[in-house]
Amino acid sequence: MSQVPAATRALRVLRYLASQPDPVPLDAIVRACDLPRSTAYHLVNAMIGEGFVVHLAEERRYGLGVAAFEVGSGYARQEPLQRIARRPLAALVDATGHSAHLAVLHGRDVLYVLEERAPGRPPLVTDVGVRLPAHLTASGRAVLASLPPAQVRALYPDRTAFVDRTGRGPASLSALRILLTETRQRGYATEDGEVTPGFASVAAPVLDHNGYPVAGIAITHPSELDLPDLPTAVLATAARLTGRLHGR
Numbered sequence: 001m002s003q004v005p006a007a008t009r010a011l012r013v014l015r016y017l018a019s020q021p022d023p024v025p026l027d028a029i030v031r032a033c034d035l036p037r038s039t040a041y042h043l044v045n046a047m048i049g050e051g052f053v054v055h056l057a058e059e060r061r062y063g064l065g066v067a068a069f070e071v072g073s074g075y076a077r078q079e080p081l082q083r084i085a086r087r088p089l090a091a092l093v094d095a096t097g098h099s100a101h102l103a104v105l106h107g108r109d110v111l112y113v114l115e116e117r118a119p120g121r122p123p124l125v126t127d128v129g130v131r132l133p134a135h136l137t138a139s140g141r142a143v144l145a146s147l148p149p150a151q152v153r154a155l156y157p158d159r160t161a162f163v164d165r166t167g168r169g170p171a172s173l174s175a176l177r178i179l180l181t182e183t184r185q186r187g188y189a190t191e192d193g194e195v196t197p198g199f200a201s202v203a204a205p206v207l208d209h210n211g212y213p214v215a216g217i218a219i220t221h222p223s224e225l226d227l228p229d230l231p232t233a234v235l236a237t238a239a240r241l242t243g244r245l246h247g248r
Helices: 006-019 026-033 037-049 066-078 080-096 138-144 149-155 173-186 230-245
Strands: 053-056 061-064 100-106 109-116 131-133 189-192 199-207 213-222
Touching: 006 026, 006 037, 006 053, 006 061, 006 066, 006 149, 026 037, 026 149, 037 053, 080 100, 080 109, 080 213, 080 230, 100 138, 109 138, 138 173, 138 189, 138 199, 138 213, 149 173, 173 189, 199 230, 213 230
Parallel strands: none
Antiparallel strands: 053 061, 100 109, 100 213, 109 131, 189 199, 199 213
């Protein structure tokens, strides 16, 4: 860790805080970001000085500051990820004949930021602006499987973190860990009937230059269809987006 630049450590702290539904104690930051306690303390204090972190002294917790909101607002206005993804997502839909979407992790949910609907296909719940539990969706699982285990553990501290929609899907951290291990071994994520009965999805993560999952890209199709080529198509599109985020 001593060889990691301070800026990289600070960005990891910001990413972690942004993934939490509420402010967190310093010990949670230490565990999730794999930092020495003294380093985490000095980092968050420097970030407090710049407005990116706020310290809630009465609660002994840390959360995102106004400066982080300003950065997020600027990103939302520019929509760079959606702009980069729009054409590859449309090409994926043309090649497969099924609807595709792009989602980003927001706390324990995924937020759908882009959808390309295939002609003649029914509307899905994954419309732009919709949030769904990450552990139930293929897009969310693709992202979670690419996160450090400590961050997944921080997101799902106990069984109350596991929301149910259709009576299917992991209901504990141990069950989620098994599912994410299978996802990593397979190379892509799946779900079948856990979001909407009768529909299944295949997804892959889009990674930044540090290998951090910034989004998940997925195809949704009727469960009864056997589509063995879908994972290859989704993985190729995710790799294309990953390359574009790297500037290639």
